Amino acid sequence: MYRAPVEDIAFTLKHVAGMKSALDAGRFGDLGEDLVDAVLGEAGRFATEEVAPLYTSGDRRGAVLKDAAVTTPPGWKELYRRWIDGGWNALSGPEAYGGQALPTMLGVAALEMWNSAAMAFGIGPTLTMGAVEALDKHASDDLKAKYLEKLVSGEWMGTMNLTEPQAGSDLAALRARAEPAGDGSYRIFGQKIFITYGEHDFTDNIIHLVLARLPDAPAGTRGISLFLVPKFLVGDDGALGVRNDVFCSGLEHKLGIHASPTCTMIYGDGFQGAKPGAVGWLIGEENEGLACMFTMMNNARLCVGMQGVAVAEAATQKAIAYANERRQGKAASYTGTGMAPIVHHPDVQRNLLTMKALTQTARAISYSCAHAIDMARVSAGDEAAHWRDRANLLTPLAKAFSTDIGVEVASLGLQVHGGVGFIEETGAAAFYRDARIAPIYEGTNGIQAIDLVMRKLPLGGGDHVHGYIAELAAMAGAVRTSNVQGFGRTADALDAALGDLGEATRFLQKLAAEGRSDEALAGATPYLRLISLAAGGAYLARGALADQGRVPLCRFFAENLLGEVSALRARVIDGAESLAAAGKTLVSA
Numbered sequence: 223m224y225r226a227p228v229e230d231i232a233f234t235l236k237h238v239a240g241m242k243s244a245l246d247a248g249r250f251g252d253l254g255e256d257l258v259d260a261v262l263g264e265a266g267r268f269a270t271e272e273v274a275p276l277y278t279s280g281d282r283r284g285a286v287l288k289d290a291a292v293t294t295p296p297g298w299k300e301l302y303r304r305w306i307d308g309g310w311n312a313l314s315g316p317e318a319y320g321g322q323a324l325p326t327m328l329g330v331a332a333l334e335m336w337n338s339a340a341m342a343f344g345i346g347p348t349l350t351m352g353a354v355e356a357l358d359k360h361a362s363d364d365l366k367a368k369y370l371e372k373l374v375s376g377e378w379m380g381t382m383n384l385t386e387p388q389a390g391s392d393l394a395a396l397r398a399r400a401e402p403a404g405d406g407s408y409r410i411f412g413q414k415i416f417i418t419y420g421e422h423d424f425t426d427n428i429i430h431l432v433l434a435r436l437p438d439a440p441a442g443t444r445g446i447s448l449f450l451v452p453k454f455l456v457g458d459d460g461a462l463g464v465r466n467d468v469f470c471s472g473l474e475h476k477l478g479i480h481a482s483p484t485c486t487m488i489y490g491d492g493f494q495g496a497k498p499g500a501v502g503w504l505i506g507e508e509n510e511g512l513a514c515m516f517t518m519m520n521n522a523r524l525c526v527g528m529q530g531v532a533v534a535e536a537a538t539q540k541a542i543a544y545a546n547e548r549r550q551g552k553a554a555s556y557t558g559t560g561m562a563p564i565v566h567h568p569d570v571q572r573n574l575l576t577m578k579a580l581t582q583t584a585r586a587i588s589y590s591c592a593h594a595i596d597m598a599r600v601s602a603g604d605e606a607a608h609w610r611d612r613a614n615l616l617t618p619l620a621k622a623f624s625t626d627i628g629v630e631v632a633s634l635g636l637q638v639h640g641g642v643g644f645i646e647e648t649g650a651a652a653f654y655r656d657a658r659i660a661p662i663y664e665g666t667n668g669i670q671a672i673d674l675v676m677r678k679l680p681l682g683g684g685d686h687v688h689g690y691i692a693e694l695a696a697m698a699g700a701v702r703t704s705n706v707q708g709f710g711r712t713a714d715a716l717d718a719a720l721g722d723l724g725e726a727t728r729f730l731q732k733l734a735a736e737g738r739s740d741e742a743l744a745g746a747t748p749y750l751r752l753i754s755l756a757a758g759g760a761y762l763a764r765g766a767l768a769d770q771g772r773v774p775l776c777r778f779f780a781e782n783l784l785g786e787v788s789a790l791r792a793r794v795i796d797g798a799e800s801l802a803a804a805g806k807t808l809v810s811a
């Protein structure tokens with residue numbers, strides 16, 4: 223079973239992603255390493271001892287819908303209660319509403335552990351935290367006073383209602399309606415699908431954040447507003463009042479994360495004889511809902527990236543343990559008697575090392591993104607702008623690369639198990655099933671790649687990404703000039719990868735500047751992987767220079783996996799024309 227890798231996580235936070243220098247410079251006030259270590263240690267204990275044991279029963283039983291009420295699997299409601307009683311929901315929440323305001327880095331590190339232990343559990347609080355951030359930034363003082371404290375503590379949970387049957391990636395097609403009621407509130411009508419934890423038994427109230435259109439709203443994304451719609455109306459004294467006209471009409475039967483209810487939500491249909499119209503309140507300005515929701519989505523994108531890292535970590539642990547137990551065949555490196563544990567076979571070692579290295583690169587990228595968010599929060603002026611750009615650049619990498627490798631690593635883990643990997647009892651297949659949603663929700667990975675190329679490469683007039691590449695090159699340069707033994711051809715491999723990255727970046731920037739967006743978009747997904755692998759290699763090198771025990775894995779990555787970068791560069795630069803030509807053959811008249 224999963225054991226939280228607290229030391230690995232602490233090392234990556236401090237020595238790879240920049241937390242130690244920020245702490246030493248006093249950037250996080252009086253927060254010190256002792257408290258960081260204590261929080262990580264306790265989160266690791268809770269994830270290992272309390273969350274992980276409920277994973278398998280949650281996967282098998284799943285959430286159940288009866289009479290518009292959803293029951294989570296046995297023990298999950300009590301687990302959630304212990305989790306909020308431990309203060310975990312409030313870890314990074316705003317202090318003014320009872321949060322501990324600890325850095326995002328610590329919040330996402332803890333999130334990794336909850337998700338490794340049970341991804342279907344970790345996803346729920348992610349949405350609450352996103353709702354907290356959106357309300358804190360955009361809501362009126364009245365709404366904040368009424369809802370934030372209970373959302374920060376976890377007493378109530380939040381949801382995010384964007385998707386409709388005809389509006390997935392393209393929210394311009396959204397149809398849900400909002401009508402002003404004349405008393406400052408609105409009535410919401412429409413159907414939302416795929417709403418995570420839209421209905422459940424964890425909390426007494428559920429606070430839905432819902433995108434809808436006002437009657438006179440312009441068409442497209444400029445006509446979307448954001449509303450807060452509680453399951454139960456809340457009195458001025460904070461007490462729960464009447465049931466609102468919103469209910470769950472169906473639960474999806476899905477590939478993985480079975481314990482996480484994925485709900486069809488009906489707004490304003492006269493639930494239980496109510497006068498039709500779900501009562502809601504505007505968050506932010508009319509028609510600016512998408513900008514408000516983006517606050518929530520950016521946060522959620524990094525959090526979903528952590529799910530990729532989390533499942534990869536859990537799958538890797540399981541596969542390494544199995545490879546040390548299972549015996550088959552002979553291996554030159556095995557000197558014991560009988561058949562060799564399969565961990566001695568070079569091909570199995572390749573699989574396991576690939577799993578380990580990809581997990582560590584994705585963790586380093588994601589924590590670096592969290593670091594940039596933290597630094598933007600504690601800085602001002604040009605420095606804050608720099609860190610905001612960095613967080614914006616790294617968010618699509620953290621989301622898409624981490625969730626892609628989550629699937630890859632879980633698949634390799636299944637492979638290491640052989641036939642029993644395909645059998646549910648082993649548990650390796652469950653990781654694979656769970657991991658598969660993360661590249662899809664919170665903006666598909668294809669949409670992340672488009673965001674990277676069209677909106678993030680132009681940051682800082684196109685210079686920000688080159689500043690980042692120069693920082694990665696400095697990490698590679700440190701390998702070349704260090705006295706540390708065992709790096710083999712790491713420095714050369716990193717130089718080559720970063721050269722390819724610079725070339726592919728300039729190429730895409732030129733295409734975008736010339737308005738050749740289709741050609742640029744043809745290379746977007748290979749480019750996202752390219753920059754992530756090159757950055758990941760540099761981060762592994764930085765870690766290996768700080769802890770020589772990490773040199774072998776860094777060298778393995780550089781000499782075995784980094785070569786993919788050159789093929790990706792070719793795909794970015796030479797792939798568009800053939801893609802467009804062959805693409806035509808797919809389109810039916």
Ligand SMILES: Cc1cc2nc3c(=O)[nH]c(=O)nc-3n(C[C@H](O)[C@H](O)[C@H](O)COP(=O)(O)OP(=O)(O)OC[C@H]3O[C@@H](n4cnc5c(N)ncnc54)[C@H](O)[C@@H]3O)c2cc1C
Pocket residue numbers: 382383384385389390391392415416417418419476484659662663664665666667668669672
């Ligand atoms: C388990 C689960 C939980 C979810 N939770 C929530 C939730 O809590 N709240 C919520 O609002 N939604 C939720 N969703 C919905 C999820 O965010 C959407 O499924 C996702 O955004 C993709 O939308 P779609 O399914 O309509 O796919 P589509 O938008 O139809 O996309 C289909 C394919 O086309 C590609 N594509 C689409 N447009 C473009 C484009 N312009 N350029 C290039 N490629 C494109 C996509 O990348 C994808 O591969 C959830 C979904 C699932 C399955």
